[in-house]
Amino acid sequence: MPKPVRISLDAMGGDHGPSVVVPGAVLALERHPGIRFLMVGNEALINPLLAQHPKLKEVTEVLHTDLAISMDEKPSQAIRMGRGKSSMWRAVQAVKDGQADAAVSAGNTGALMATAKVCLKTMAHIERPAIAAMWPTLRGESIVLDVGATIGADAGHLVDMAIMGAAMARIVFDLERPTVGLLNVGTEEIKGIEAVKEAGRILREANLPNLAYHGFVEGDDLGKGTVDVVVTEGFSGNIALKTAEGTAKQIGEYLRAAMSRTIMAKIGYLFAKQAFDALRDKMDPRKVNGGVFLGLEGVVVKSHGGTDALGFASAIDVAYDMAHFELMKTIRVMLDHDPVAQQA
Amino acid sequence: MPKPVRISLDAMGGDHGPSVVVPGAVLALERHPGIRFLMVGNEALINPLLAQHPKLKEVTEVLHTDLAISMDEKPSQAIRMGRGKSSMWRAVQAVKDGQADAAVSAGNTGALMATAKVCLKTMAHIERPAIAAMWPTLRGESIVLDVGATIGADAGHLVDMAIMGAAMARIVFDLERPTVGLLNVGTEEIKGIEAVKEAGRILREANLPNLAYHGFVEGDDLGKGTVDVVVTEGFSGNIALKTAEGTAKQIGEYLRAAMSRTIMAKIGYLFAKQAFDALRDKMDPRKVNGGVFLGLEGVVVKSHGGTDALGFASAIDVAYDMAHFELMKTIRVMLDHDPVAQQA
Structure with missing residues (x-):
């Protein structure tokens, strides 16, 4: 025990x-x-x-x-x-x-x-603690931080978050060298906010033993699970998190409406009920509840x-x-x- | 004609x-x-x-x-x-x-x-043009800007975007006084970036004839369609847009997988095929293609x-x-x- x-x-x-x-x-x-x-x-x-x-x-x-x-x-x-x-x-x-x-x-x-x-x-x-959230992805789960502890971040804060997020990923995913991406508006090295570019340079050059720096990732990489850890400052992180939650709810509503519109759809729903239950279970936000203060x-x-x-x-x-x-x-x-x- | x-x-x-x-x-x-x-x-x-x-x-x-x-x-x-x-x-x-x-x-x-x-x-x-995107919502559609033309925005830029977005909403939704919200990490007036708070004060005091300022909105308000126009700077706007696209794809994948896992689910899918087609059609990203430079x-x-x-x-x-x-x-x-x- x-x-x-x-x-x-x-x-x-x-x-x-x-x-x-x-x-x-x-x-x-x-x-x-x-x-x-x-x-x-x-x-x-x-x-x-x-x-x-x-x-x-x-x-x-x-x-x-x-x-x-x-x-x-x-x-x-x-x-x-x-x-x-x-x-x-x-x-x-x-x-x-x-x-x-x-x-x-x-x-x-x-x-x-x-x-x-x-x-x-x-x-x-x-200097500044961050809140890390578990994010369900097509590959399993990723860690995303900061989802709202602080607003704005310089390169140093982003690097600190990358390291702390990777430490959490080591534990949660049992990985020796988790992959880490910086959230940006494009994947080319010339794009985005100066602090993000600078953090990318530092992480690339540092070539840390317990963190594999992947480069920039975009909003749609979150759901794909492109990396184990996604790092961003708290304003955009919070907006990404709530946008994803909102989109999931929205599609759930669409699906509910679609499945109750016709008799055929209702019959289909009954046959596939187990599958729908499994899907609902998978998308249940209660299962990924718990933001870790790092x-x-x-x-x-x-x-x-x-x-x-x-x-x-x-x-x-x-x-x-x-x-x-x-x-x-x-x-x-x-x-x-x-x-x-x-x-x- | x-x-x-x-x-x-x-x-x-x-x-x-x-x-x-x-x-x-x-x-x-x-x-x-x-x-x-x-x-x-x-x-x-x-x-x-x-x-x-x-x-x-x-x-x-x-x-x-x-x-x-x-x-x-x-x-x-x-x-x-x-x-x-x-x-x-x-x-x-x-x-x-x-x-x-x-x-x-x-x-x-x-x-x-x-x-x-x-x-x-x-x-x-x-000073700075913006890109406005149509965003499908539970109420219909909203306009979201800026989704990536520029990074960062001061209060003046945000106010300009609110006005230009409202002008576009007038046309697209045929509304006399569209509602406009500023994207933020909370709806209380004390929350968020200084520029967003300042823009909120300006818009509230101005009480414009063709724009109804709603206040702050959060990421999950995008999918709800809480307001006709959502204004944010380009970094977070781009991340919100791509996160929503990514989440929609992710859930689409979950759904596909769920509907092909068992015989019962497959039968259910066949019955509900029309409903699924309608849903796919509704979520088709090609139907909301076209970012307007404002x-x-x-x-x-x-x-x-x-x-x-x-x-x-x-x-x-x-x-x-x-x-x-x-x-x-x-x-x-x-x-x-x-x-x-x-x-x-």
Whole structure:
């Protein structure tokens, strides 16, 4: 049996709080019996739910807090009010204090990132943390970062992200030398933003041992799975992520409409129902829920705020993998080769 | 019968040149009998194809050029070599000289934009032209710009694009006051890039007569069709466009695979074949082919380089509509209310 992985959960985060977090933890525990939870939040809400799940209760410690950060709280306000007190802060602090190996919150992204930055601090040589998302592709999955932690990035930030993303890919995909591409508006070396071109030059020349730099990739390479890791600054990364989600929903709507328009289509749908169910399952956004904050002195995973227990369990799975396979150690080793940090 | 619309075609542009341009023109002529063509390029290649289509030949004038701009030519080189001589230049020049009401080329985007800028010049008060794309949505279609003409945009450019996009929406959607959104990473006014926030303030305060400013929209609003016009700078616009195209292809692949995996699914597919055909038709990227260059002293439409006759005909349709419904005049009227130009 592997050594237990301890996960702290912001039980008050997200649109639904403990009513999603607790059943989410139940699902995650079934998949990873070695998991231990620290649930942070209002015990009057948490305990009755825990009482319904004796197995979960056995592996869970509850840390009571009165304060919860709301979904529309400004980051600065979340820090001012929440420091040392909010369920979000205390869940992250558990990682800092060594009580947990990773924290998961479905709270608002800006507040969570600000809390994580102030509480955990960024890693040496890393100026700006990034959020990495798993992206379903025709080849399987890729890692895409940054999907919205910061806006704009200079060449150094992009190189840092390439290295951290590759470290995550090593763990998630079990690859010795993951391929990394920089998102751009063309694949020729002369195209695009200066920072992207400069980052490309640095990565090509550095020829790192644990990262195979592929070159530029375009928006349509995301779905193809051309590379294991796609790096971009947070504005375009966020827009790419939400555009893909929106397009998937749109096509799902088209398909639903097409399959209910005629009797023949409805009969066809019945015959192919299993296939449609498999497709729906494949495209289920809850299965790729969990953005990993990279560049902090500890593992924090952000779940979608509106997700359900199944989605929240996916975010816990991600946190479990990052802790179990020692993401932090892998990033540290790989950052030793960081050409940007060495220049500094 | 409406007055004839004269379209100049760069017959050598794109991956396939006249073998796509000529049959594309045949299709467009069927839809718009009032069309007249000026086909610019190598007459030794064009004339034999025209001979096969007497009706098209009757409404087409051929302008011979020896030089064609290749698909990987750098913009600067395309100008240096092509000025006054290339099929691309001469097709655009026909618009400048009043011989054509709009030009269509499937040639490389950078070269075509550079050629159009040098030959036609930008409109007064417009610093940077943009490329506007039609985007299929759950509500119908929206206009998205800029999808890759320039990288980065200050608040003034974004406001100019909002006005030009709204002018195009007036024509395409026949709306008195189209809704316009600025693409951002969140819908709250405090979020995002400074230029986007500033553009939002200007548009809100200006309260223009022919443009209803909606506020910020996110990537997933593109597919929903939340607004008639989505404005963003060219880097993120290009990434959004290609990400959506890639996601659509990816889901198409999933669907194909799902429908051929089991006997039951195959039977279901046969029953629902008509519905699938309708869906394929709806998602056919050739039907939304044609990026409109906005901000130049004349109408230029860019077709995908790799498209076929059906796709090229769509680009001609777009050019036809822009000329027929007097896009240039509409833009000029709307720019009279440009709050940025008035500040200058």
